[in-house]
Amino acid sequence: MADNKGVLILAEVVDGKLAAIATELLGVGRKLADDLGEELGALLVGSEVSGIAQEAIAFGADKVYVVEAPALKDYRTDSYVPVVEKVAKEVMPKILLMGQNSVGRDLAPRAAFRLETSVSTDCVELAIDADSKQLLMTKPVYGGNARAIYTTESMPQMATLRVKAGEPLERDDARKGEVVNIDAGLDESAIRTTVKDTVLEEIKGIKLEDANIVISGGRGIGGPEGFQELEELARMLKGAVGASRPPCDSGWVPDTIQVGLTGKIVSPDLYIAVAISGSSQHLAGCGGSKNIVAINRDPEANIFKEAAYGVVGDWKKIIPAFKEKAKGLLA
Amino acid sequence: MNMIVCVKQVIDPEAPPASFKIDAATNSVVPPAGVPPVISPFDEQAIEAALRIKDAKGGKITVISLGTGLLRDVVKKPLSMGADELILLEDPAFDGGDSWSTAAALAAAIKKVGEFDIVFCGRQAADWDSGQVGSGIAEILGLPSVTLAKKVEVGDSKVTVERVIPDGYEVVEVGLPALITVSNELGEPRYATIKGIMSAKRKEPIIWAPADLEIDTAQIGAAGRRVKMLRLFQPVREGACEIIEGEDEADAGANLAAKLAEVKLL
Structure with missing residues (x-):
């Protein structure tokens, strides 16, 4: 446990750009990393995502871990959980954050159980406790009637962040960072679901x-x-x-x-x-x-x-x- | 088709927000007086998903519920809707758990049930809104999982699931056995029938204690928790609403438009 260091966030990509939630996670993650005096890492997973690494740095990451494979083009539970497991075991972050959206809702719990740690989902506030240096995870419970603040001893301390609960940093292209490639090491035969179709509701007017x-x-x-x-x-x-x-x-x-x-x-x-x-x-x-x-x-x-x-x-x-x-x- | 559905008894989430109270000393919620608990609504939808498959293909539905102080009228509701069997993990040792220890206990119970094709869970429970017990059970049992289902159809040795995504849905195919979590987009669960209520009354739940499951008691309930709750509190509402009035409702509506234009919101 003492060996775990730094903050790692899952940086999702939408239409060839960092998703809004990724910039929000980088904003929140930067503050946590600074409070710990440790590094902020971003994990980019996909088929062609290495070009986005600089964008993650511009939004606050010190280090970007890139995992690329054709099978990672779209999110699948059985392909992304092993990637998160592998990266978490190699990087050994103290804190691992994802977004509370259709990816994070599915991925975070399963990855947490795989890593034998825990996750607090749908957090609206994340902070470092000044004394214990533990992650304080605040989440609405009972449909929003109350809020609970959680901590955990298990590593990495995992949380998902509610969409729009975090503030992105101003994009700064002068910011420097390091890009690290990690081999996906995927066993495609272990992917047990197939997506046959994606049906999107037609949006009239403004989203x-x-x-x-x-x-x-x-x-x-x-x-x-x-x-x-x-x-x-x-x-x-x-x-x-x-x-x-x-x-x-x-x-x-x-x-x-x-x-x-x-x-x-x-x-x-x-x-x-x-x-x-x-x-x-x-x-x-x-x-x-x-x-x-x-x-x-x-x-x-x-x-x-x-x-x-x-x-x-x-x-x-x-x-x-x-x-x-x-x-x-x-x- | 053998199906298992995990359900949880919770404080009725439809109870008026004003009746919601917290006991700060114990970091717990005080059940509102006169409002009986219910099966968590997403879990009722999980029951409905299983019943639709039973209607189409036949099969057996076993319901498992973990908790203490389980009211028989409440936890028997799935039986009165058409489920076949009810297993209760009702023992103080199971109490006070988090997602980790709850999933561990439910997974052990599912293993003891033995034969199953699909395990259904609600997408999240209406109390802690955590949404991870389903995925946790799948991980412990090594099952493929599909979360946030709005439609589930069974074919030969596989299931087709419509999985909710932000602007629509994905059509996902998965082999059996599998775990599926159900979202509210599935649609309203059916009402209990009189016949169902009568037969549910006669049916006694099976009760399993930790000793009945092959599980270490350090893994379950409060002992097995991995997250610690430091504090539970009600957020303060600022609440200074300016009520716009008028000669009648229409006039008030016009005045609202004028007000919003005045404060540059229109």
Whole structure:
């Protein structure tokens, strides 16, 4: 255990660039490494990723470990777990971090069990304890009703970081770092799953995660027709439409627009929650918004506790008038 | 098709947030008065995934639940929905575990059950939201795993899983036996039928203690924990909401637009 040193983060690549979560992990990892007075490493895994090593350095890494193989082009549990295992055993980091997304959710627990250590998932804050030098891992629990702070004696101390919970550093191309290639050593016959197809929902207009204005509807919207009204408003405001879980589970809207603990995490400038009660698990997805506006019939609804502005009443009467007025103001 | 589903009894996540209380002295959650516990919703969806396969292909569903103070009405719900057998790991030695020690105990129980084609788990439990027991069981038992399933279809000696990804889904094929975790996109679990409730009432759960499983008690419950909880607390909500009013609801809506324009949010 005494031999473990430094911080290592999994740097995911999307469309030939560092994923946003990778820059966020580098930002958080840099601070932890500095607090320990140790190195920050980034692990790049894929089929052609070595060209991205400099970008990882520019965002804060001291050292970039590159593992390349054709079979690593897309994420598969059985190909990525052995890579993480191999690198963790060679590099021996004190701290190993990944993103809480569709890769990290799958990879981190399985890799933690393989390495006989533990992982705290979905952390929103990571810090080094000044006395013990242990990693303090803060994560929302009970759907966001509470937070727990965990530590562990097992090495490496693993955590996954919630999307948008970390701040990336300013990109600095003058930053220097070292690139180390590690052989994947993959046994492709050990990959037990095959991806037959990838089906992507067609996105109309602005992507939910990128929108500056998000208008979300809840159970109180009542059906798919109501969401069409929210969509018209979103188009006018150049925003995107989201939903809490009930409308997705009821099939009124596609699952892909769900905002919440098990859906998307958004942080727009303006988040308008229409007929959403404000369960903790929904707030987990929109709590980072700069301004929340609540429209709800129930003055006691939890969402008003989170909102900067609110209107109490029936959205069917409020939204058309809001839209009409906004149209005039924007003209 | 032999299927095993792991389920957990939790505090009802739909209970009003105002009823949520923490006992800071013991770092634990105080169960809200008058709100009975439930099967964690994702685990109910795991039951539903197994039932759909049973409907289509036939088979046997064994449910395993680990915990203490398990209310029979709650943990028998999967039986009343159509599952066949219920095993409870209900012993103080199993209590107070983390993902590591819980997965270790469940994996030992699954090994004791013996024959199975698919193990189902919910994607995460609604209390600690950790989402790793499923993958942990798969790792301990050496099974392939597919997480976040929204649809599971069984063919000859393999399963096709639709796995949720951010903007859609992947179609993943995996051989049997395998472990699958189920996400809410699978759809609403079915209701219990009257007939199911009657037959569940008559069925007694099988109870296994650590001695019944070939497992070292140092691996399970609080003794087997690898993470330590330093503190459990409720985040402070700032909550200063400005309520926009008007002559009627429509007028309030127009005033809201004016306000948002005034503060440059529109």
